[in-house]
Amino acid sequence: xxxxxxxxxxxxxxxxxxxxxxxxxxxxxxxxxxxxxxxxxxxxxxxxxxxxxxxxxxxxxxxxxxxxxxxxxxxxxxxxxxxxxxxxxxxxxxxxxxxxxxxxxxxxxxxxxxxxxxxxxxxxxxxxxxxxxxxxxxxxxxxxxxxxxxxxxxxxxxxxxxxxxxxxxxxxxxxxxxxxxxxxxxxxxxxxxxxxxxxxxxxxxxxxxxxxxxxxxxxxxxxxxxxxxxxxxxxxxxxxxxxxxxxxxxxxxxxxxxxxxxxxxxxxxxxxxxxxxxxxxxxxxxxxxxxxxxxxxxxxxxxxxxxxxxxxxxx
Numbered sequence: 299x300x301x302x303x304x305x306x307x308x309x310x311x312x313x314x315x316x317x318x319x320x321x322x323x324x325x326x327x328x329x330x331x332x333x334x335x336x337x338x339x340x341x342x343x344x345x346x347x348x349x350x351x352x353x354x355x356x357x358x359x360x361x362x363x364x365x366x367x368x369x370x371x372x373x374x375x376x377x378x379x380x381x382x383x384x385x386x387x388x389x390x391x392x393x394x395x396x397x398x399x400x401x402x403x404x405x406x407x408x409x410x411x412x413x414x415x416x417x418x419x420x421x422x423x424x425x426x427x428x429x430x431x432x433x434x435x436x437x438x439x440x441x442x443x444x445x446x447x448x449x450x451x452x453x454x455x456x457x458x459x460x461x462x463x464x465x466x467x468x469x470x471x472x473x474x475x476x477x478x479x480x481x482x483x484x485x486x487x488x489x490x491x492x493x494x495x496x497x498x499x500x501x502x503x504x505x506x507x508x509x510x511x512x513x514x515x516x517x518x519x520x521x522x523x524x525x526x527x528x529x530x531x532x533x534x535x536x537x538x539x540x541x542x543x544x545x546x547x548x549x550x551x552x553x554x555x556x557x558x559x560x561x562x563x564x565x566x567x568x569x570x571x572x573x574x575x576x577x578x579x580x581x582x583x584x585x586x587x588x589x590x591x592x593x594x595x596x597x598x599x600x601x602x603x604x605x606x607x608x609x610x611x612x613x
Contacts, residue, residue, distance in 0.1 A: 299588075300586065300587050300588045301561075301587055301588065302561065302587065302588045302590070303560065303561060303562065303563060303583060303587035303588065303589055303590070304513075304561065304562045304563075304589075304590045304591075304592060305562075305563050305564075305565055305580065305583055305589055305590070305591045305592070306510040306513055306514055306562065306563070306564045306565070306592050306594050307564075307565050307566075307576075307580070307591055307592065307593050307594065308503070308506035308507060308509070308510055308564060308565065308566035308594055308596075309506060309593055309594065309595040309596070309597075310499070310502045310503055310506060310595075310596075310597055310598070310599050311503060311506065311565075311566045311567045311571075311576065312520075312567040312568075312569070312571050312572065312573050312576060313569065313570070313571070313572060313573070314497070314498075314499030314569040314599070314601075315499070315599070315601040315602055315603050316375055316398030316399065316400060316401070316497070316499070316569075316603060317342045317375060317398075317569050317570050318602075318603075319375075319396070319398070319399075319602075319603040319604075319605060320341050320342055320374065320375035320396040320398070321341065321342065321347060321351070322605055323341075323372060323394055323396040323605050323606070323609060324337060324341055324351050324356050324372055324396070325351070325354070326605060326609040327370055327372060327394060327609060328354055328355050328356065330609060330613050331369075331370050331392070331613070332355070333354070333355025333356075334355050334356070334357045334369060335355060335356055335357070335369065335370050335371075335372060336356075336357045336358075336359055336364075336365040336366075336369055336370065336371040336372070337351070337356050337357065337358050337359070337371070337372045337374065338359060338360070338361070338362055338365070338371060338372070338373050338374060338378065338382065339358070339359075339360060339373075339374040339376065339378075339427055340358060340374060340524075341356075341358075341372065341374050341375060341396060342374070342375050342570040343521075343522045343524050343525035343526075343528075343568075343570045344521070344522050344525065344568075344570040344571055344572070345522060345547060346547075346548065346571075346572060346574075346575055347570065347572060362382055362385055362386060365391070367389050367390065367391055369392075370391075370392040370393065370394065371386060371391055371392070371393045371394075372393070372394045372395075372396050373393065373394070373395045373396055373397060374396060374397075374427065375396050375397060375398045375401070376397070376398075376401065376426075376427035376428040376431055377397040377398070377401045377402065377405065377427070377428055377431030377432060378395075378397070378431045378434070379430065379431055379433070379434020379435065380434055380435055381434060382434075383395065394606055394608060394609065395606065397431070398467070398497075398603075399603050400467055400497040400498075401428055401431070401432070401467055403495075404432055404464050404465075404467065404491075404495050405431075405432060405435045407464055407491055407492075407495075408420075408432060408435050408436060408441065408464055409435055409436065411462040411464075411489065412436050412440055415460060416460050416461060416462040416489060417440060417441075417442065417455050417456050417457065417460060417461055417462075418436065418440060418441040418442065418461075418462055418463070418464060419441075419442050419443075419444060419453065419455070419461055419462070419463045419464075419481060419488070420432060420433060420441050420442070420443050420444070420463070420464050420465065420466070421444055421445070421463065421464070421465040421466065421469065421474055421477050421478070422443060422445070422465060422466030422469065423445060423466065423469075423526060424443060424445060426466065426526055428466050428467065428468070428526075429443065429466055432464070432466070442455060444477060444481075445477075446473075446477060447476045447477050447479070447480035449477075450477065450480040450481055450484055451480075451484070453484075455485075458485055459485075459487050461481075461485050461487070461488045461489070462488060462489040462490070463478065463481055463488055463489070463490055463491075464491060464495055465491075465495040465496060466495075466496075466526065467495060467496055467497040467500060468496070468497070468500050468526040468527035468530065468569075469496055469500070469526070469530065470504065470530045470533055470534060471496055471500075471501055471504055472534070472537070473533075474496060478490070498599070498601065499527070499569045499599070500527045500530070500569065502596065502597045502599065503527065503531055503566060503568070503569065504530065504531060504534045505596050505597065506566060506594065506595075506596045506597070507519075507531050507534045507535050507538065507564070507566055508534065508538055509594050509596050510564040510566075510594045511534075511535055511538030511539055511540055511564070512538070512539070513562060513564070513594075514540060514562045514563055514564040515541065515542070515560035515561060515562050515563065516540065516541070516542040516543070516544070516556075516557055516560050516562075516563045516564070517532070517535040517540040517542065517543040517544070517563070517564040517565075517566070518544055518546055518552065518563060518564070518565050518566075518579065519531040519532050519535070519543070519544070519545050519546070519566055519567065519568060520546055520547070520548070520565070520566070520567035520568065520571045520575050520576055520579060521545055521547070521567060521568030521570065521571050522547060522568070522570065522571075523545065523547075525568045525569075525570050525571075527568050527569050527570075528545060528567075528568025528569075528570070528571070529545060531566055531568060532544065532545050535564070540564070542556060542557070542560075544556070546579070547575075548575050548578055548579070549575075549578045549579045549581070549582035552579070552582060554586070563583070565579055565580065
């Protein structure tokens with residue numbers, strides 16, 4: 299007899315509109331121009347997705363100088379510094395920008411504040427591609443980076459009265475609120491975004507985890523180790539009292555010994571994880587348990603972003 303287990307499946311989960319658009323851009327570029335098509339940085343942070351596109355003819359590189367002049371190049375959904383498309387244009391390369399429109403919104407916001415003479419404070423994770431891309435929209439020194447509320451105390455802005463703050467789009471909603479509060483306490487005149495920078499998909503997935511956290515003995519988040527929004531889901535689950543919250547890339551990564559004796563589990567996925575990997579995990583539980591699946595839906599998403607016009611035009 300298999301032990302009984304209730305699996306609470308979070309919704310929303312998995313692909314967001316920005317990720318879906320970025321993958322379509324690579325697929326449409328391959329269809330239009332043929333292989334190889336070069337992609338600067340992983341198009342999205344998911345090994346399964348990247349490997350699938352590589353099998354179709356995409357070549358992933360870290361820097362533009364690894365790309366030949368005569369093949370198309372695509373910039374990842376995380377965004378790139380301004381210097382990258384400028385260099386591609388100088389080399390007369392065909393390039394397509396797959397930056398998520400919600401990341402582009404932050405770029406535009408940073409430029410607008412800079413044009414008004416404000417120095418930017420960005421809340422984000424050092425070294426993350428999105429952070430590098432956003433900071434690269436302005437001259438060096440115009441964007442100061444903080445990761446935690448404690449970092450705010452060490453900031454040395456050019457003029458404490460002329461500041462604005464922006465955020466990485468994939469942060470923990472709760473943690474970011476604490477950093478913003480610290481900024482506002484130290485710099486009362488600091489200007490914030492007109493609309494929340496943390497994207498709808500990140501916010502919705504964290505809310506869904508909070509909704510199931512009180513029902514479960516363990517939480518599995520399907521996502522890549524370098525996926526910021528996936529790692530934040532693990533942290534949100536732990537903060538909500540999940541005794542065991544773990545990030546797995548796919549079913550083969552599940553530590554079944556750690557789940558011994560549980561009667562309920564929550565499953566969600568970061569915004570770069572395809573549904574096929576979620577189904578794979580559910581099937582793995584079904585092989586070992588008498589499984590009951592309950593959907594916990596906290597929001598519905600129907601946002602869709604258009605691909606760039608160059609891909610919709612005939613070759």
